[in-house]
Amino acid sequence: MKIGIANDVAMAAEALRRVVASTSEHQVLWIARTGLEAVRMCADNRPDLVLMDLNMPELDGVEATRQIMERTPCAILVVTGQPQDNVSQVFRALGAGALDVTATPLLARDGGGGDAALLHKIKTIGKLIRVSGAESAPAHAPERFEARIKHLLAIGSSTGGPIAVAKILAGWNPAPGTAIVVVQHIDENFAAHFSKWLGEQLLMPVRVVEDGDPLEAGCVQIARTNDHLVMTARHRLHYDDVPRDYAYRPSVDVFFHCVARHWEGEATGVLLTGMGRDGAAGLLAMRQAGKSTIAQDQASSAVYGMPRAAAEIDAAQQILSLENIGRALRSRIGSKPAGN
DSSP: OEEEEEOSOHHHHHHHHHHHHTSTTOEEEEEESSHHHHHHHHHHSOOSEEEEOSOOSSSOHHHHHHHHHHHSOOEEEEEESOGGGOHHHHHHHHHHTOOEEEEOGGGOSSSSTHHHHHHHHHHHHHHHHHOOOOOOOOOOOOOOOOTTOOEEEEEEEOTTHHHHHHHHHTTOOBOTTEEEEEEEOOOHHHHHHHHHHHHHHSSSOEEEOOTTEEOOBTSEEEOOSSSEEEEOTTOEEEEEOOSTTOSSSSOHHHHHHHHHHHOOSEEEEEEOSBSSSTTHHHHHHHHHTTOEEEEEOTTTOSSBSHHHHHHHTTOOSEEEOHHHHHHHHHHHHOBOOTTO
16 A cells, blocks of 8 residues: 655654555655645645644644545545544544544554554555445344334444534434434544544434443434444344454444344434445445435535445435435424423
8 A cells, every 4th residue: 555644743754654664565655744745745646545643834634634635535544642632633634534543653552552553554444445345234133113212313424424423413402212323434442532522512412332232312322343333133232343354343334234124113324424335235225124314415525435335326315415414304303392
């Protein structure tokens, strides 16, 4: 894989170069010392992946990411010192089109495991770039529908997803009996930060899913591990590492398939912005099971990969802008009466 490095701290840039060069599978194309230089170098010699720092002169990592995705789009991994201390910037970068976030190996607090963690992240993104197929979800025998939940809203997203999820759910208190589950491609070490950040944007509580949790009405439940979120026939939420070699983790397809198989009541599947094809087959399964399905349109997507894949196989009943997805959900599911 051809990799560009955008980092103005000489020691950090050298640490990244050393990690990338430690394997023959990767090649460092260039090292940019400013955000503006990174934008220019992507235009002149586009890599497969950019390792992007957040704090750089001329253009910060957020704006550099935005300009690269607009002009010469490629995969971008935010690699920055202590990302948990820069939550707002991280989510702005993810909203601008970055795929994921990890700590700079030099500054990792794991006693040297940062090199291996970064290489694993790069390998996963390499698979994601190449993956075109979709995997099936584990099967379970169907059982009774849980009556207290009237509507299940399942949302899947990847690149640009955190901002998109916040926009469609902001200012909305869904009607009583609405369960909302979000499967976002994000590293498990940052899932809790995503949950906290999203909770600050919404009127309803946001919680990460612990293994064995039931579906819960009145809140947003977030997948929190690199394993896949599954729903059993008894409507309990668990994590499963199968399929093990699937690049999308946690997989939207896996969860959508579970909804199609095991949820007998009303449900809506929403597939938002993201690279690749994850979620398209699962959304089609939901539609074939009689559920409502929506995909984001190209104009409002940070990366029109996953929604495009859904449109190509006619998985979405509606293809809508981000703004109109929020309106459609409010119209379909309703809102909690004022004062409740």
